[in-house]
Amino acid sequence: MxxxxxxxxxxxxxxxxxxxxxxxxxxxxxxxxxxxxxxxxxxxxxxxxxxxxxxxxxxxxxxxxxxxxxxxxxxxxxxxxxxxxxxxGTPPGPPPGPPREVPRSALDLIHRLPGSAAFVTSATYEVLAWNELTAALMEDFSAVPPRDRNLVRRTFLGPGPKGGRLYGVSDADAFARSCVRGLRSAAARYPDSPEVAALIGELLAGSPEFIRLWAAHDVAAEHTLTKTFHHPAVGPVTVNCDVLHLPDRDQNVVIYTAAPGSPSEEALRLLAAGHVEVSG
Missing domain, CATH: 1.10.260.40 (lambda repressor-like DNA-binding domains)
Structure with missing residues (x-):
């Protein structure tokens, strides 16, 4: 050494x-x-x-x-x-877990989409990078500890009924099922990862719903093309959902856009401009 x-x-x-x-x-x-x-x-x-x-x-x-x-x-x-x-003085072994380094090209992409909420997630649904509109629509992830940026943990172990169901999204149940399938796949790709094993163990110990879905071994993929967020300041925001996979990093770029001319597009514009306040 x-x-x-x-x-x-x-x-x-x-x-x-x-x-x-x-x-x-x-x-x-x-x-x-x-x-x-x-x-x-x-x-x-x-x-x-x-x-x-x-x-x-x-x-x-x-x-x-x-x-x-x-x-x-x-x-x-x-x-x-x-x-x-x-x-x-320690020979490197295989990657111990899902990569967290986001490629510069992906960072540039999400910050060049001012009218879209865009963010990058790891193989275990940890939010690794995001743009300003994502922070306004979903959450300012810089204001929470890194471990609380994991969407699986927030879905099943967050505050409120049924794990809080992130941001009031309309496809909450489908997203929960998708998380379990994705996490099972990540466990197969990273069998020696203490991080992945610890996350699964935490979910099994704290969420009866996760236990039920994990035991079901559901492998049928569900593709959500649109979803609606219930935002406390601007109300319902319906967005198209597109996902770009980065195979060399085992990461996903998630992009939310609203239909042109729709009330949801105007809501995103207000959020992007910061011209909203949460009442009550």
């Missing part, structure tokens, strides 16, 4: 990542570019003290789990992940 080179590599990568790339607000008091040490530690699910010691070349040998967390938090490419393992 080369502690000095490992420390330099981590510091260099941390300083090159813009907060927006990982769903964090830029803030007004950042004195240096990139992420703060505590932000990397939170994203990697390790303590700030331990991460600080890694950057100071004073920490003991990091485990594979720690290296996997750092690779996710720092959005490392496959080559960079292998280099991180080499510096740590």
């Amino acid at each position: 080369d502690r000095g080179q490992l420390a330099g590599f981590l510091r260099s990568r941390r300083e090159r990542i813009a907060p927006a790339e990982v769903g964090l607000p830029a803030g007004a008091r950042r004195r240096t570019p990139g992420l703060r040490r505590e932000e990397v530690a939170e994203l990697a699910f390790i303590s700030t003290e331990y991460y600080t010691r890694l950057e100071q070349a004073r920490a003991p040998h990091p485990s594979r789990e720690v290296l996997a967390g750092l690779a996710r938090a720092l959005r490392l490419s496959d080559a960079e992940r292998d280099h991180l393992h080499h510096l740590a």
Whole structure:
């Protein structure tokens, strides 16, 4: 393990990542570019003290789990992940779980669609990136911890009846079934992923509905072409739903658009402009 080179590599990568790339607000008091040490530690699910010691070349040998967390938090490419393992003296193994690094082309795409709500999800339905209209229509994901950006967890374990049924969508039951099918497929593709296993275990322990759907072994795909959100400020918003799969990253780009000239298009325009208030 080369502690000095490992420390330099981590510091260099941390300083090159813009907060927006990982769903964090830029803030007004950042004195240096990139992420703060505590932000990397939170994203990697390790303590700030331990991460600080890694950057100071004073920490003991990091485990594979720690290296996997750092690779996710720092959005490392496959080559960079292998280099991180080499510096740590641990041969890289297969990807431990669904990739979280969103390709630059996908990020550019979702931010060039001002009239559409667009976001990127991982193989386990974690929201990895989103544009401003998504934040207005669904939720500002930068305001919640990373673990709470998982749509499966929010569907089955969220507040309210039946897991809260995300954002009042009209296809809530169909989406729940789709989540279970997708998660079962992800478990088959990443059999050694502690993250995937932990998510499934959490859902089995906390949701009778998930238990029922998981036991059904339903494999029939359902394709939802439209759905309606019941937004607290602008009321019902009906959108077309298109999904682009990114096979090299095992991610999906989800795009919501409203029919031209429809009341829903006007509602999206108001949300995009920020000219709405939630009453009561």
